[in-house]
Amino acid sequence: AVMLRHVAAFELRYQLRSPAFWVTFAVFLLMAFGAAASDQLTIGGKGGNVHVNAPFVIAQTTLILTLFGLFVAAAFVANAVVRDDETRFGGILHSSRLEVRDYLLGRFAGAWLAGMLALAAVPIGNALGAAMPWIDPETVGPFRAGWYLYAWLALCGPTLLVMSALLYSVALVTRSLSLTYVGVMVLLVGYLVTLGL
Numbered sequence: 001a002v003m004l005r006h007v008a009a010f011e012l013r014y015q016l017r018s019p020a021f022w023v024t025f026a027v028f029l030l031m032a033f034g035a036a037a038s039d040q041l042t043i044g045g046k047g048g049n050v051h052v053n054a055p056f057v058i059a060q061t062t063l064i065l066t067l068f069g070l071f072v073a074a075a076f077v078a079n080a081v082v083r084d085d086e087t088r089f090g091g092i093l094h095s096s097r098l099e100v101r102d103y104l105l106g107r108f109a110g111a112w113l114a115g116m117l118a119l120a121a122v123p124i125g126n127a128l129g130a131a132m133p134w135i136d137p138e139t140v141g142p143f144r145a146g147w148y149l150y151a152w153l154a155l156c157g158p159t160l161l162v163m164s165a166l167l168y169s170v171a172l173v174t175r176s177l178s179l180t181y182v183g184v185m186v187l188l189v190g191y192l193v194t195l196g197l
Helices: 002-017 019-037 055-087 090-094 100-119 121-130 145-174 177-196
Strands: none
Touching: 002 019, 002 055, 002 100, 019 055, 019 100, 019 121, 055 100, 055 121, 055 145, 055 177, 100 121, 100 145, 121 145, 145 177
16 A cells, blocks of 8 residues: 555656646636636536526536546556556566556556646636626626535546546557547547437
8 A cells, every 4th residue: 555655646746747737737727717707618508597606507617628638537547557668667667566556556546636636727717717807796606615626526536537447447458548549539429429319
């Protein structure tokens, strides 16, 4: 368990130092901010007598952007798998006393946590957008931090966990970043087909 924590912490630090993490965070922050602060950008359905920071709007925005976050999750988890093979450091790791279970679970946990932190930009952007002074006060309800936390932890977290686990498995089997992205497309097409049925 100690080694698992060390591997997860190493992976999380690695991902947080990556420019891809910060670009992703900024993109999701701006998209959620724009959806809350502007009538020109709509994510999901907005209108009627629903506040821009209503729990339903927060949850809908978070879930829709989590679907786009699957591409981010694929990049994080596939990178965790493919990186050691590309740098030829995998052989050294596999010959050490590090258990395979701790190595694989630690890498996955670190990559999943990085994905969760990147998607934390959605509720932050939504809250910042709803607080802008140019928004009509009639369209903004009271601020409740719990609504944002619930959408991030209870809706985004499990969705990202299951999808990241599937994509991590694809990356482990194929050892290919491009085939992991094919896995994302299969998941999205499957989601849209089931939504249509």
